[in-house]
Amino acid sequence: MSDPNFETMTRKPQSPPSARLPRKLDPNVDAMIGAKLRGYYDGLMAEPVPDRILELLAKLDAKERLEPTRSETGE
């Protein structure tokens, strides 16, 4: 496993994607952080999308119906 030096931001040849988590952070702590982060994020994902965004999406969808694409009209 090649070791990225975490201090540098130089563009060395990219290490393989398998070189994963920091050695410096205890794996158990890292797992706790990961779980906490996902818990936080899942809470946000579960929030209802506010009306103004739903209205925008509905408008875009309606616009699409009025101005169908070429591929859909077969032109």
Added chain:
Amino acid sequence: MSGPTREFTRQLIESAPSLRAFAISLTGNVERADDLVQETLMRAWANSTSFAVGTNLKAWLFTILRNAFTSQFRKRRREVEDADGDYAATLVSPAEQEDKAALDDMRDALGKLPAEQREAVLLVGASGFSYEEAAEICGCAIGTIKSRVNRGRAKLAELIYGPDWSGEVG
């Protein structure tokens, strides 16, 4: 010029919750986040022809949102000395969470990360992107993303559990 397909618009609709979660986590401000999401959706719709069908729409949308945020952030930083200063103050908490205090910890800690570490941690650790995808979204090398994720997570551990928990942070 042809407009987006129905399928494209349908995918925009589907992507709204995940775009929003990313935007809220990035900005720490629900109003700003919703502005960003709106801008992202409009830009995506208007530029749908530049999206290569068959490639990753989610990554494309996140790139648009991230770039919009970054340019606003730079602009704000010129205007206000500390662009992160309002992060925690205005953030709305997720509704009815069982472990609200714990989630508040994470929210506050994210707000204290440098923006580039925050986005890297969120893309890889929460939004489900690979390092490679995250590097493309942020326009940097994979090694840079890994470094930011590692440092960001170590910093989160330090902020949440205290310096003794985080190991030797560079």
